[in-house]
Amino acid sequence: MSRRPAGVIPSRTASAVLLTVAGILFALPLGALLLSTFRVAGDPGAFTVSHYAAIFDPGQELTYDQLFQGIGNSLMICLITVAIVLLVLLPTVVLVELRYPRVRRIVEFVCLLPLTIPTVVLVVGFVPVYQVVAGAFGSAAWTLSFAIGIIVLPYAYRPIQTNIRAFDVVVLSEAARSLGAGWLPVVVRVILPNLRRGILSACFLTIAVVLGEYTIASFLNQTTFQTALLLLQQTDPYVSAIFALFALAFAFVLLLAIGTAGNLTRAKRRTR
Amino acid sequence: MTATASGVAAHIGSGAGTHGSRRRSAGWLGFSPFALYVLLFLAIPTVYAVGSGFFTKDGAFTFANLAAFANPTIIGDFVSSFWVSAVVALLGAVLGAVVCYALMGTKPDGVLRTIVDSASSVLAQFGGIMLAFAFIALMGIQGVLSLFLKQTFGVDINTLSPNGPLLYQVAGLVFPYLYFSVPLMVLTFMPAMEGMRQQWAEAAATLGASRATYWRRVALPILAPAFWGSTVLLFANAFSSFATAAALIDQGGIVPLAIKQQLTSETVVGVSNTAGVLALGMIVVMVAVMALYTALQRRARRWQR
Numbered sequence: 001m002s003r004r005p006a007g008v009i010p011s012r013t014a015s016a017v018l019l020t021v022a023g024i025l026f027a028l029p030l031g032a033l034l035l036s037t038f039r040v041a042g043d044p045g046a047f048t049v050s051h052y053a054a055i056f057d058p059g060q061e062l063t064y065d066q067l068f069q070g071i072g073n074s075l076m077i078c079l080i081t082v083a084i085v086l087l088v089l090l091p092t093v094v095l096v097e098l099r100y101p102r103v104r105r106i107v108e109f110v111c112l113l114p115l116t117i118p119t120v121v122l123v124v125g126f127v128p129v130y131q132v133v134a135g136a137f138g139s140a141a142w143t144l145s146f147a148i149g150i151i152v153l154p155y156a157y158r159p160i161q162t163n164i165r166a167f168d169v170v171v172l173s174e175a176a177r178s179l180g181a182g183w184l185p186v187v188v189r190v191i192l193p194n195l196r197r198g199i200l201s202a203c204f205l206t207i208a209v210v211l212g213e214y215t216i217a218s219f220l221n222q223t224t225f226q227t228a229l230l231l232l233q234q235t236d237p238y239v240s241a242i243f244a245l246f247a248l249a250f251a252f253v254l255l256l257a258i259g260t261a262g263n264l265t266r267a268k269r270r271t272r
Numbered sequence: 273m274t275a276t277a278s279g280v281a282a283h284i285g286s287g288a289g290t291h292g293s294r295r296r297s298a299g300w301l302g303f304s305p306f307a308l309y310v311l312l313f314l315a316i317p318t319v320y321a322v323g324s325g326f327f328t329k330d331g332a333f334t335f336a337n338l339a340a341f342a343n344p345t346i347i348g349d350f351v352s353s354f355w356v357s358a359v360v361a362l363l364g365a366v367l368g369a370v371v372c373y374a375l376m377g378t379k380p381d382g383v384l385r386t387i388v389d390s391a392s393s394v395l396a397q398f399g400g401i402m403l404a405f406a407f408i409a410l411m412g413i414q415g416v417l418s419l420f421l422k423q424t425f426g427v428d429i430n431t432l433s434p435n436g437p438l439l440y441q442v443a444g445l446v447f448p449y450l451y452f453s454v455p456l457m458v459l460t461f462m463p464a465m466e467g468m469r470q471q472w473a474e475a476a477a478t479l480g481a482s483r484a485t486y487w488r489r490v491a492l493p494i495l496a497p498a499f500w501g502s503t504v505l506l507f508a509n510a511f512s513s514f515a516t517a518a519a520l521i522d523q524g525g526i527v528p529l530a531i532k533q534q535l536t537s538e539t540v541v542g543v544s545n546t547a548g549v550l551a552l553g554m555i556v557v558m559v560a561v562m563a564l565y566t567a568l569q570r571r572a573r574r575w576q577r
Binding site for chain 1: 410555
């Protein structure tokens with residue numbers, strides 16, 4: 001095809017050149033971060049793998065003690081935040097679609113609100129709220145889940161909502177009801193299986209948000225993965241770089257899984 | 273069962289016969305966990321954060337704290353936040369739009385598009401302090417790029433500025449902020465790009481329009497609202513970002529850092545609850561910006577169906 005119709009589609013060469021340049025520019029900081037994990041303090045020319053070995057060195061356990069504690073706390077927060085999404089948000093979205101579609105806009109507004117309110121502003125309000133929370137639940141790190149669950153709302157709501165709107169909940173549930181199913185079987189055996197992809201995306205995004213969360217933990221003086229990472233950066237920037245890269249790669253894999261699943265379903269629908 | 277109850281609720285509830293109204297109110301109870309959670313951890317903190325600026329230390333209502341907005345340090349923080357966010361939003365929007373344009377040349381469901389999407393999501397939304405680390409490794413004092421430029425061209429980017437190393441001051445934030453803003457542009461602007469129909473280009477060509485005319489008279493006007501909407505979103509995102517800046521700058525300099533400073537040690541300004549006053553200022557800016565975004569999105573959506 002020598003004569004392309006004039007349009008917004010660039011030529012193959014232009015597209016390849018632009019994407020290569022952008023790719024290189026975006027790889028630079030991460031490449032530098034990767035390179036830094038092999039460097040020797042005070043000697044820019046030398047390289048070593050000793051920083052990787054140090055993580056597993058029992059003699060240095062104390063250095064990374066706080067980091068591992070932070071990782072443990074963050075994983076715990078992940079679990080509870082996912083539970084909040086599944087037990088508080090998910091039933092609400094299903095209830096809205098099944099019986100109260102008129103309040104859909106309100107729920108949507110509330111769930112997307114945390115995008116408008118900066119986390120630093122929320123945190124100013126979290127400080128006094130958490131004085132009460134500490135009285136009720138103590139001040140362990142897992143209590144952060146309540147606050148982080150709020151900033152997770154937009155990320156968790158959208159995939160579930162997109163998924164539930166893609167099939168006709170009311171018709172499906174009425175069909176099941178007319179065949180004699182009660183409400184519980186309708187939800188568990190008809191609606192939730194259809195929502196698998198949306199729920200999975202919501203959970204993956206929740207994990208990505210929790211592992212990357214710094215602001216709330218920092219203001220509320222808790223040790224999580226990110227706050228520990230920043231502290232470690234002052235004393236051992238090499239190991240903190242290793243963990244930062246690993247966390248970014250992990251988040252990338254989670255999102256890639258969501259994206260690939262999305263493409264597969266789209267492709268399946270087209271071939272049908 | 274009253275006939276006034278309308279919509280799906282009554283429709284479905286009718287199966288339950290005389291228990292309809294009781295079941296319906298029981299149904300509303302299903303919202304209570306969500307409502308309670310959102311009230312306790314979203315509504316109350318927000319109201320407290322914004323409202324606390326209007327109270328003295330002893331709990332009396334006052335407007336006196338708003339005097340903080342006249343403090344030169346606070347004004348400076350807002351000005352810095354504004355210009356950093358504006359520069360990042362404009363540059364990020366233009367660069368991101370170019371990447372979107374380049375992506376139009378790839379297959380919509382191809383592997384490359386999926387990878388770019390996922391990578392953009394990670395960098396735009398979950399990077400935080402880890403992106404700061406990457407930039408320290410690139411252009412910090414011992415950074416790869418810093419050393420390379422020093423050895424090859426004899427230019428030390430960390431002595432160019434009189435205020436110390438470039439990366440550790442407000443102006444230096446532009447680099448890491450761009451790094452998460454360009455991907456955010458790709459995520460938000462790509463749907464608008466993909467909404468452009470090939471037929472519009474063909475129609476214009478049939479009527480004798482050159483490629484340049486098509487761009488100037490058709491494509492750009494259609495894309496403009498989406499472009500500015502995304503730009504506004506980039507501004508809001510940069511304006512409210514905290515983690516990346518906190519990892520690079522120890523003192524204040526932009527509003528989110530100033531809030532942290534005021535919460536940990538109430539100094540400088542001389543009025544109580546300065547953090548609340550700053551939070552109020554941020555919310556006012558964000559609400560204005562998001563209102564603008566919603567308006568622009570509404571215009572943009574006209575062409576996306």
